Amino acid sequence: MSRKSFGIFLAPYHCPAGQNPTAAFERDLDVLRLADALGFAEAWIGEHHSCGSELIPDPFLFIAHAVNHVRHLRLGTGVVSLPYHNPLWTAERALFLDHLTRGRFMLGLGPGALPTDAAMIGLPLAEQRAAFEADVEVLAALLRGERVTAKTDRYTLVDAMTQLAPYSDFEVAVAAVASATGPRAAARIGASLLSLGATTPDGFATLARHWDMMERRGAEYGHTPQRGRWRLVGPVHLAETREQAIEDVRYGLDDWADYTQHVLAAPHLRAAGSTFAERVVWVTDCGMGVIGTPADAIEQIERLEAESGGFGPFLLMHHEWARPDATARSYELFARHVMPHFQGTGVRLRAAAEYARSRWEELDQAHGQAIQAATSRHPDAAT
Template structure:
């Protein structure tokens, strides 16, 4: 396990059920990131989507630029920027600019694009998206290190292209991995991080594929081939959670919106790699819990889930990211994240171990030191008594 597990969110966002005021929903997204910053979350990854009606952030770099001055510490990343949709020269220019504006708090997450409807609208064959991601990342990485690039592809032409501004920091780059080996291949080639969006999907994977093993094994193999080191601290696992003081309360909380979330994945979004099952609220809640997809329960259930993933990863990972949702109402959702910061973080960050050790040591020494303290009090009282008696005697003698 890494020394200190980081915590964050993977925020599409899913504003469900449909029909919400989009302006207010986007404002809630900013306020949500502010809350995470206040609670001590380490990072937030923001999605890019252009269709399907509920994932409203079309430009995650623009959203991050807006959120940065309204937060203090949290790092903000594109989760993900769909590289096949963009010219890599402009992506390089924009992330370098954001790196300067953020003084190193920006991160770049890359992916092929999750919504086939997005790709369809700009004429990209979904069968080509992963090849386009590999090709585009090669060009982008060359531009980020200052190379001059000339290339002609089916999507763009670059002629002696270069970035005029150098990066402010050695900002993190991570690549999305769901079901295919494409993300780990790219990350391994460049020594970058992985965003395992399919981290909790092993139970739903075809032919019993161990998704985490696939991600890491490919990453290590390709990294070794290219002289890179596969760094577990750069590995981020993603999964949904909602926690409350009791399991019964958590189940009651998610009645607010879990059906709309399931309806979206079952009837609207064409992401067939993310299959969910169930028709009634109870069936759907049970599916999340029993399949291992996520947690609807208590802080202890969240700790158990993350611990299982750590064991399954065969060596640990660097960060757990909550896949955000609106299963519960706004206030109850905020309480879930507060419980996570208060009760789940310490189990993986050793932030209270020294406090517990101090309390235990004090308890073992309480009797002895308390007795000594009482003796000290009695001695002080006796000394005072003797001094007063001596002073009285001296006064009588005079």
């Protein structure tokens, strides 16, 4: 297994609706600061405009602010709902942010996750994914610096081009949930895949199919997809014991589950159960997420490795199932125990400790004798 990197997928969820948005944004920044300090590699920030709980409407603007609060994290749009925007302005903002972040920017794209967002701008849900596939091609051409003329019901481009060249060869990723839209679009333009529904019951079953689509369609367009850039997303909450983890999520799991069941009209992301106990069982037993210990998280990621055939970064879907202090502890446990398991960073440390242990008796005795000899040579000196 190659060295795996880890990141955060920050929708973000602030359930139930009605919280102080200013304080919620500050908590989101706290998550990024903590992830940066703990050695996570990247974070992706979503775009949503309705439903009252996913509060960031412009991930470009949030990233431009957040990049000044972290030292190492790469920051990506997770994701821009491309059919909602003129692709020329999306390309311009992406190139601009690539410069402002000095190459720490990633561009994530999708058709839009909240049906209420699309409904407010009169975009029929039946047309959303086809519009996205067409827009991705236009956007890719603009990012390459080509001149583009295109006309749809949503925008008109006339000999359009971007005036900024990129600062870096920044990564473009396309979201995939249940349908083949994501892998089709990603393979066509040579983008990476961001599997947002990887741990849903249906998501496990689609992983292999999605990657098969990436390889077959990529070959048609002259692109070779890289498994090392395929990201899988899933929720995790850790504590020292499973019992403590379950007690932690008593704080907010019900609110999040109610949001997916009665507010967010998205069948692919819908909790099951009407009681706290039933919802905990749904998360853990169907493999949707982890509410448990670092060992449980390791088992989940290894299961995803086996089911997918191999992937790159694993992104923890950020949630507020637990209070901020318990959530921070969860991230710390993940960084301390789960990340080293997949990155091999503990191997040399354990070898160094075992070497010292194997020579402890010999060296401890020799060290004591050396101290005693030095003391005997200078009996009047202060010790």
